[in-house]
Amino acid sequence: MANVTKEKWDPALTRLLSSLQQSSNSPSTDEELRFLSNLLQSKELHALVNVHNKIITNGASDKFYPMLSTSMEILSDVLEDLVRVPYASPDCEELFYLLQKPHLQGLLYSHDSVAQKDYYPHLPEIPRDNEEEEEETVKIVQLVKSNEPLAGAQNAEPIVGATIKTDEATGKIVIARVMHGGAADRSGLIHSGDEVVEVNNINVEGKTPNDVLQILQNSEGTITFKLIPADGKGGPRESKVRVRAHFDYDSSIDPYIPCKEAGLDFKKGDVLHIVSQDDAYWWQARREGDRNMRAGLIPSRALQERRIIHDRTQTDKNEDGLCSSTALPGVTCRPKSPKTKKIIYDIAENEDFDREQIPTYEEVAKLYPRPGVFRPIVLVGPPGVGRNELKRRLIDTDPGKYRTPTPFTTRSMKPGEENGKEYFFVERPDMEKDIEAGKFIEYGEYKGNLYGTSAESVKSIVAAGKVCILNPHYQALKMLRVPELKPYVIYVKPPDLETLKETRNAHHARSTFDIHNSRGFTDDEFNDIIKAAGRIEFLYEHLFDETITNTDLAMAFSQLSSAANRLETEPLWVPASWVQ
Numbered sequence: 001m002a003n004v005t006k007e008k009w010d011p012a013l014t015r016l017l018s019s020l021q022q023s024s025n026s027p028s029t030d031e032e033l034r035f036l037s038n039l040l041q042s043k044e045l046h047a048l049v050n051v052h053n054k055i056i057t058n059g060a061s062d063k064f065y066p067m068l069s070t071s072m073e074i075l076s077d078v079l080e081d082l083v084r085v086p087y088a089s090p091d092c093e094e095l096f097y098l099l100q101k102p103h104l105q106g107l108l109y110s111h112d113s114v115a116q117k118d119y120y121p122h123l124p125e126i127p128r129d130n131e132e133e134e135e136e137t138v139k140i141v142q143l144v145k146s147n148e149p150l151a152g153a154q155n156a157e158p159i160v161g162a163t164i165k166t167d168e169a170t171g172k173i174v175i176a177r178v179m180h181g182g183a184a185d186r187s188g189l190i191h192s193g194d195e196v197v198e199v200n201n202i203n204v205e206g207k208t209p210n211d212v213l214q215i216l217q218n219s220e221g222t223i224t225f226k227l228i229p230a231d232g233k234g235g236p237r238e239s240k241v242r243v244r245a246h247f248d249y250d251s252s253i254d255p256y257i258p259c260k261e262a263g264l265d266f267k268k269g270d271v272l273h274i275v276s277q278d279d280a281y282w283w284q285a286r287r288e289g290d291r292n293m294r295a296g297l298i299p300s301r302a303l304q305e306r307r308i309i310h311d312r313t314q315t316d317k318n319e320d321g322l323c324s325s326t327a328l329p330g331v332t333c334r335p336k337s338p339k340t341k342k343i344i345y346d347i348a349e350n351e352d353f354d355r356e357q358i359p360t361y362e363e364v365a366k367l368y369p370r371p372g373v374f375r376p377i378v379l380v381g382p383p384g385v386g387r388n389e390l391k392r393r394l395i396d397t398d399p400g401k402y403r404t405p406t407p408f409t410t411r412s413m414k415p416g417e418e419n420g421k422e423y424f425f426v427e428r429p430d431m432e433k434d435i436e437a438g439k440f441i442e443y444g445e446y447k448g449n450l451y452g453t454s455a456e457s458v459k460s461i462v463a464a465g466k467v468c469i470l471n472p473h474y475q476a477l478k479m480l481r482v483p484e485l486k487p488y489v490i491y492v493k494p495p496d497l498e499t500l501k502e503t504r505n506a507h508h509a510r511s512t513f514d515i516h517n518s519r520g521f522t523d524d525e526f527n528d529i530i531k532a533a534g535r536i537e538f539l540y541e542h543l544f545d546e547t548i549t550n551t552d553l554a555m556a557f558s559q560l561s562s563a564a565n566r567l568e569t570e571p572l573w574v575p576a577s578w579v580q
């Protein structure tokens with residue numbers, strides 16, 4: 001006890017020291033005993049033990065005990081409850097506003113991190129001297145073999161949640177990839193790049209991945225790996241990115257996926273949680289809300305973009321200009337029949353060949369509804385499909401709540417018309433100036449007069465606390481789908497041609513291609529609806545939040561009502577940039 005006074009000495013250290021002094025007949029050398037004795041009496045160790053004891057004592061005190069560690073979950077539950085309150089009091093509204101403040105959410109997030117002790121620092125590697133560097137550290141990891149069926153397994157991934165390969169440079173068997181949430185990942189001990197030395201005491205030197213797979217398949221229960229850790233690993237960090245997929249993916253028919261069993265299939269519109277983007281070509285993801293913890297491989301944005309560009313180039317090579325049913329569904333080389341229909345909101349036709357965008361994944365985030373602030377509902381679809389009818393029916397349910405923007409026109413007012421009722425009547429130069437300044441979400445010319453809808457009129461309906469519903473030309477989508485307006489886009493889709501004809505004829509539907517709506521649809525017009533639908537889907541499908549197939553009018557309307565209700569009550573996925 002040379003260095004410290006006895007009364008401050010930790011009892012555990014005292015006991016250790018006296019048992020060390022009594023173990024004179026131990027096999028250790030004098031030098032080792034002296035080293036241990038000095039260490040146990042050193043000031044540094046004493047200080048460390050003191051700090052440790054203080055933390056333990058304070059940690060045990062009620063004063064520092066967190067009441068809960070999930071305040072963020074409670075916050076989101078409260079937000080969801082608040083949005084369901086039909087007529088929120090000012091207190092509720094204020095609470096709703098406060099709970100969405102980033103600072104408050106940041107505070108609660110930090111609180112939960114501390115309460116969950118999620119704060120251990122990532123210490124830098126301890127520098128090792130040369131002698132140690134030459135030694136190879138070996139780790140022994142035991143995993144319980146997965147119960148998943150192995151039929152058809154070409155790879156170790158279904159067995160232990162990791163894939164293996166032969167390292168090209170060294171010829172050794174290494175861990176190629178660790179799947180998020182799989183057995184290897186959950187162990188936290190296996191990382192990509194680790195060299196596999198033994199599996200169940202069998203040396204794998206000189207063996208192929210298939211040989212190792214055989215060993216794994218023949219093993220029962222626990223599998224023991226002897227591994228040499230890769231340099232500079234740290235394991236992939238889980239990201240919080242959510243994306244909406246704009247294409248279908250079926251890993252079983254993807255010839256390039258490095259491991260078919262590890263693929264994650266998804267459908268257009270699915271929201272995916274991207275857990276790792278470490279690999280430039282293969283991301284790891286889970287389907288949002290999927291309880292299956294294991295992540296799967298999906299093509300990265302870069303890879304998918306390349307594929308789409310490649311496919312398009314191939315298609316363009318094989319096709320003659322735009323007259324390609326593969327390139328652009330619904331467009332054929334038939335000469336255009338003369339149209340009798342009024343064309344009011346039709347911006348130049350060629351503008352809709354907008355194939356610049358390559359829809360792969362869109363980053364999304366949840367938008368919570370705010371009491372009294374309603375997202376505009378936008379109905380897009382081919383002319384004649386029934387958007388006006390659906391809009392009119394929704395407005396009829398509550399004309400005080402649902403409003404459609406009043407269009408602007410440069411034509412002169414007719415007797416009986418009121419400015420601001422049917423139209424806002426404006427002078428042509430003024431309207432042209434506003435069109436030039438991008439203030440109109442859509443506009444067009446008919447019989448020498450301009451007609452159009454301004455973004456401002458949509459905003460003013462939202463600002464008045466009403467639900468704006470509009471059915472613009474589909475080309476207006478680009479102007480409408482912006483953070484200031486946050487529209488909910490519903491695509492009104494026609495049923496197949498035969499059903500379209502049957503339902504419309506049975507209900508004596510009026511053709512919107514006829515200026516007076518005085519007759520039914522002709523066969524050519526039904527065909528045009530189907531073709532326009534194909535074109536709209538091809539160009540704009542990635543911008544739709546929902547699709548309503550307008551077969552039976554009552555059912556289509558009921559789907560529209562539920563969508564309107566959901567918008568007011570449920571948090572929904574929107575482009576991430578709208579939420580920041």
Ligand SMILES: Nc1ncnc2c1ncn2[C@@H]1O[C@H](COP(=O)(O)OP(=O)(O)OP(=O)(O)O)[C@@H](O)[C@H]1O
Nearest residue numbers: 383384385386387388389503507509510512551553
């Ligand atoms: N599901 C349906 N079954 C039968 N008739 C329908 C159905 N949906 C709409 N209609 C009828 O079809 C006709 C055209 O509908 P509507 O005017 O709503 O088309 P629209 O999509 O607004 O067309 P446009 O954009 O050219 O004005 C109307 O007579 C309407 O009542």
